[in-house]
Amino acid sequence: MSASKRPDPPDDEVPYWEELGSEPVVDCSIFDVVSKRFRHPLREAEGDFYVIRTRDWVNVIPITSNFEMVLVNQYRFGVQKNSWEIPGGVIESGEDPVVAGLRELQEETGFTAERARLLGSVRPNPAIQNNTCHIVLAEKASKTADLRWDEHEEISTKTVPIERVFDMVQSGEIFHSLVLNALLLFSPVWEKIQARRRSR
Amino acid sequence: MSASKRPDPPDDEVPYWEELGSEPVVDCSIFDVVSKRFRHPLREAEGDFYVIRTRDWVNVIPITSNFEMVLVNQYRFGVQKNSWEIPGGVIESGEDPVVAGLRELQEETGFTAERARLLGSVRPNPAIQNNTCHIVLAEKASKTADLRWDEHEEISTKTVPIERVFDMVQSGEIFHSLVLNALLLFSPVWEKIQARRRSR
Numbered sequence: 001m002s003a004s005k006r007p008d009p010p011d012d013e014v015p016y017w018e019e020l021g022s023e024p025v026v027d028c029s030i031f032d033v034v035s036k037r038f039r040h041p042l043r044e045a046e047g048d049f050y051v052i053r054t055r056d057w058v059n060v061i062p063i064t065s066n067f068e069m070v071l072v073n074q075y076r077f078g079v080q081k082n083s084w085e086i087p088g089g090v091i092e093s094g095e096d097p098v099v100a101g102l103r104e105l106q107e108e109t110g111f112t113a114e115r116a117r118l119l120g121s122v123r124p125n126p127a128i129q130n131n132t133c134h135i136v137l138a139e140k141a142s143k144t145a146d147l148r149w150d151e152h153e154e155i156s157t158k159t160v161p162i163e164r165v166f167d168m169v170q171s172g173e174i175f176h177s178l179v180l181n182a183l184l185l186f187s188p189v190w191e192k193i194q195a196r197r198r199s200r
Numbered sequence: 201m202s203a204s205k206r207p208d209p210p211d212d213e214v215p216y217w218e219e220l221g222s223e224p225v226v227d228c229s230i231f232d233v234v235s236k237r238f239r240h241p242l243r244e245a246e247g248d249f250y251v252i253r254t255r256d257w258v259n260v261i262p263i264t265s266n267f268e269m270v271l272v273n274q275y276r277f278g279v280q281k282n283s284w285e286i287p288g289g290v291i292e293s294g295e296d297p298v299v300a301g302l303r304e305l306q307e308e309t310g311f312t313a314e315r316a317r318l319l320g321s322v323r324p325n326p327a328i329q330n331n332t333c334h335i336v337l338a339e340k341a342s343k344t345a346d347l348r349w350d351e352h353e354e355i356s357t358k359t360v361p362i363e364r365v366f367d368m369v370q371s372g373e374i375f376h377s378l379v380l381n382a383l384l385l386f387s388p389v390w391e392k393i394q395a396r397r398r399s400r
């Protein structure tokens with residue numbers, strides 16, 4: 001196997017490992033697990049590491065004209081409790097993240113938006129997971145369409161004043177890591193919106 | 201199997217599903233995967249859902265006396281790139297999250313702190329993962345101890361002015377979802393520290 005072609009990392013970073021190979025472990029349809037073998041470029045070290053592979057995800061911050069956020073409530077089987085979140089889901093193969101976000105927004109809540117843009121992207125778990133979660137801001141959202149839930153989806157929707165959403169963050173009422181990421185990336189945008197409204 | 205004893209959810213939330221049973225799928229040492237069968241309490245619906253089970257995690261925000269944050273750089277096998285993060289790791293069975301955070305801080309960086317407290321907790325992925333990630337603030341941190349890395353750990357440490365850390369969030373230089381969660385919970389604390397410093 002040839003040496004990694006990647007450039008050296010910056011001086012304050014650790015060296016990159018080289019991937020030697022990958023073995024399937026289990027296919028769980030919404031994700032699979034593989035075992036990857038890596039070699040350290042300098043030390044006499046090799047190791048096997050499990051990686052959870054899944055499609056990229058998108059989460060959408062839907063804002064109405066009167067500055068409320070559209071929140072959804074779902075039963076979540078991982079934690080076995082209900083969770084207040086923003087709409088989101090799995091990006092289809094070849095689908096643009098903004099398009100995927102607007103699709104999920106409409107399917108889950110019946111809301112559509114007049115404009116939308118990518119706010120940023122995060123890695124849900126760099127240690128053991130390979131995918132990216134994109135965060136989309138959807139503005140001037142309103143209820144115009146019918147719901148289209150996936151099998152087993154059941155979603156309660158409410159609109160909440162944006163200040164109150166940030167209270168739900170600090171109180172722990174919103175606890176989904178990736179939803180919190182979206183709100184972190186949205187907070188400078190919200191500060192600008194507030195400043196604009198104050199200066200009117 | 202008896203019906204769930206949990207109280208009904210609030211009116212604006214969806215009904216809770218009842219767990220009927222759980223089958224092991226694969227054991228990957230740092231996590232395992234099970235298939236859980238659930239029944240909806242009202243509809244004629246049952247379904248099988250994969251759940252990734254793992255121990256609870258802790259991430260620590262280490263602040264020095266001159267208001268720098270201690271950051272660590274590691275190669276991350278999930279995303280196959282280096283990642284700037286705060287120290288953190290797996291909480292041992294029965295271990296207090298604050299104690300675990302201070303232990304990870306010392307092992308990974310050699311820094312110890314004069315005081316520490318829990319800032320909050322998040323769920324890394326409520327849909328498919330069962331665990332919690334706790335966030336600890338460690339103040340007046342300084343380098344006093346020797347490093348104790350786990351096998352295959354290799355960590356570069358630097359201290360960064362706190363304002364610059366928030367720039368690294370907005371620029372995407374810090375992209376680990378759970379690290380971003382910690383910085384979101386820390387931001388009101390940082391605002392208070394800045395106000396106190398300004399008023400001196």
